[in-house]
Amino acid sequence: MANETLAVPAEKKARYPRSIPFIIGNEAAERFSFYGMRSILATFLVAQFFNPTHNPALQTVAEAQANQSTHFFVTLAYTLPFLGALIADWFTGKYKIILWVSIIYCFGHLCLAIFDDNLNGFIFGVIVVAVGAGGIKSCVAANVGDQFDKTNQTLLSKVYGWFYFSINAGSMVATVLIPWVYANYGASLAFGIPGILMALATIIFFSGRKMYVRVPPSGINKNNFVFISLYALFNLGKKQKGQSWLDVAKGPYNPEKVEGIKAVYRVLAVFAFVPIFWAMWDQNLSEWVLQAEKLDRHIVLGPLDFTVLAGQVQTVNPVFLLLFIPIFNYFVYPFFRKIGINPTPLRRIGTGLALTGLSFVIIAFVQGNVDKGAHPSVWWQIFAYVILSAGEVMVSITGLEYAYTQAPKSMKSTMGAIWLLTVAAGNYFDVIVNGSIASGGYFSKFVGADFYWLFAGICAAFLLVFLFVSPRLKERNYIEQPEEEAEAAAISTNL
CATH class of the missing domain: 1.20.1250.20 (MFS general substrate transporter like domains)
Incomplete structure (x- = not known):
């Protein structure tokens, strides 16, 4: 009788999730839009609204006003991720919050492009862009990790490497290109191009909708940092000796x-x-x-x-x-x-x-x-x-x-x-x-x-x-x- 060997199935090779190219493409385009508009924001505010006559006597105050507006934009954009994470984790899930807020994000860029000669309209656009950028910031990176399971988690670090590469690539290209467009073709086009890229980012993200792994919202979890800290503060009288x-x-x-x-x-x-x-x-x-x-x-x-x-x-x-x-x-x-x-x-x-x-x-x-x-x-x-x-x-x-x-x-x-x-x-x-x-x-x-x-x-x-x-x-x-x-x-x- 001939020797028989049992065929052992080869270990399945880890594969990248099909959704990853959509997420990486979305991030590159979104970062281009964010850093593109920010690269000219302060100089535009001074030249267009706060000191359009280039009066040296007004320059210091004009620059302070422009810097105040720019830093308020960043403050709002980096405060809202906390709220965006709460809404996504408790109520909507990451996919819905990214898609809905991206549409708001596009509207903000549109306001920047069409209100380049109207200060109130322009500032409104800046605020809307901050809401868009901040609302999705905490969800996008986490959404990358959601796409992996135990069969391909070994590839996660490589994907995050490409994810952060897309961030730097988008920002570097934007900070070279958008100031040049502003200097040669004006503010309307310079703010319009980031808006087009944000629209592209939204389309790319939506195109992968059937491929995403969507982690459902968990509902309100009372065992969180905010609730526990507030309870402890309001009940300090119950603290015993030696306790935290x-x-x-x-x-x-x-x-x-x-x-x-x-x-x-x-x-x-x-x-x-x-x-x-x-x-x-x-x-x-x-x-x-x-x-x-x-x-x-x-x-x-x-x-x-x-x-x-x-x-x-x-x-x-x-x-x-x-x-x-x-x-x-x-x-x-x-x-x-x-x-x-x-x-x-x-x-x-x-x-x-x-x-x-x-x-x-x-x-x-x-x-x-x-x-x-x-x-x-x-x-x-x-x-x-x-x-x-x-x-x-x-x-x-x-x-x-x-x-x-x-x-x-x-x-x-x-x-x-x-x-x-x-x-x-x-x-x-x-x-x-x-x-x-x-x-x-x-x-x-x-x-x-x-x-x-x-x-x-x-x-x-x-x-x-x-x-x-x-x-x-x-x-x-x-x-x-x-x-x-x-x-x-x-x-x-x-x-």
């Missing part, structure tokens, strides 16, 4: 959830120092653009001889960022480990704050020369971008890592939403400062170079406090020391 103020919620609420929220507040102690970073970083898309208009932007690189537009200078930030991420991960951090200095997340954040402050010192010196009537080379601002981008790697990327590792599984989505709120908080401070300058308030004495020295000084103060507080902060890495919560680990959303 949150422990009083362990009766009416899930004790494991309460422990998870304690971890959130530990992370918030670190996040309290992050808004000043965003208050300064986001100025590279507004205040720094207005400064670039006053610089000598003529660049000679070998055979290349050209003049860059003010709104295009900001493109160097994502370029440096993409360069620095592998450099820091594979060379800088390992080097310091070899010489006995462990680049912990808290040390990285502190160093990042110092670098951000240094970039503003450079910008302050540049502005000082501008105030004297000179036109310094744009290379000085590009040098400041180098420092700022290094600070961004150490604060922004490390902050995301810290939020993930220091929060239990059932609290990770909450920490993601709170991280976005630090961006909103920083930009709201910019709104306050610029509003005060525009109205002749307290901060009106901080104009020109003094404006940048103000932020450099505030950053230095935050850094000193951080250096004192950070060694005393309690930490727990939930990746290295997993929590003991079988049921809670299965809950992916806890907003």
Whole structure:
């Protein structure tokens, strides 16, 4: 009798979900629309509405008004993801909220294009765009993960790599193209093209409707960060000696959830120092653009001889960022480990704050020369971008890592939403400062170079406090020391 062998079926090769190209295409087009309109927003507001006659006596107030509007836009866009996540997780699911809000998003861009000579109509469009961008921001990235299951989850990291590549590709192309369109063809077309791209993003997303995995809404979950925190605050009188103020919620609420929220507040102690970073970083898309208009932007690189537009200078930030991420991960951090200095997340954040402050010192010196009537080379601002981008790697990327590792599984989505709120908080401070300058308030004495020295000084103060507080902060890495919560680990959303 011949030997017989049993045929063992080959392991099925992991395949990408068919919905992924639609999600990636949607994200690239949406980011183009967002960063395209933002790249010219501050300069357009000054030139069209706040100082159309180019009166030097009105320029300072006009720029403050434009910066106030720009930072209010960012504040709103980064506050609403928290609300968008709540609505999606509790009531609508991610697909519906992305589709509905994308249509609103398109309407906002339409308003920007048709109201380019009407301030009230234009500001209304800006607000609607912020609602659109913020409403879907927390849902789109999570929707990527929803498309995978245990058969193809090994491909998830690669897909997120392409997802973030699409973000940077969309923003880089937009910040080069849209300022050029604005300079050569006017505001209506410059704001219209991002609107067309947002319409394209919506069409791409809708085209994949039959292929998406749609996680149904879970309904209102009372065991969430907001409800438990409010209950504990209103019942502080029940707190017993030796208890945390949150422990009083362990009766009416899930004790494991309460422990998870304690971890959130530990992370918030670190996040309290992050808004000043965003208050300064986001100025590279507004205040720094207005400064670039006053610089000598003529660049000679070998055979290349050209003049860059003010709104295009900001493109160097994502370029440096993409360069620095592998450099820091594979060379800088390992080097310091070899010489006995462990680049912990808290040390990285502190160093990042110092670098951000240094970039503003450079910008302050540049502005000082501008105030004297000179036109310094744009290379000085590009040098400041180098420092700022290094600070961004150490604060922004490390902050995301810290939020993930220091929060239990059932609290990770909450920490993601709170991280976005630090961006909103920083930009709201910019709104306050610029509003005060525009109205002749307290901060009106901080104009020109003094404006940048103000932020450099505030950053230095935050850094000193951080250096004192950070060694005393309690930490727990939930990746290295997993929590003991079988049921809670299965809950992916806890907003």
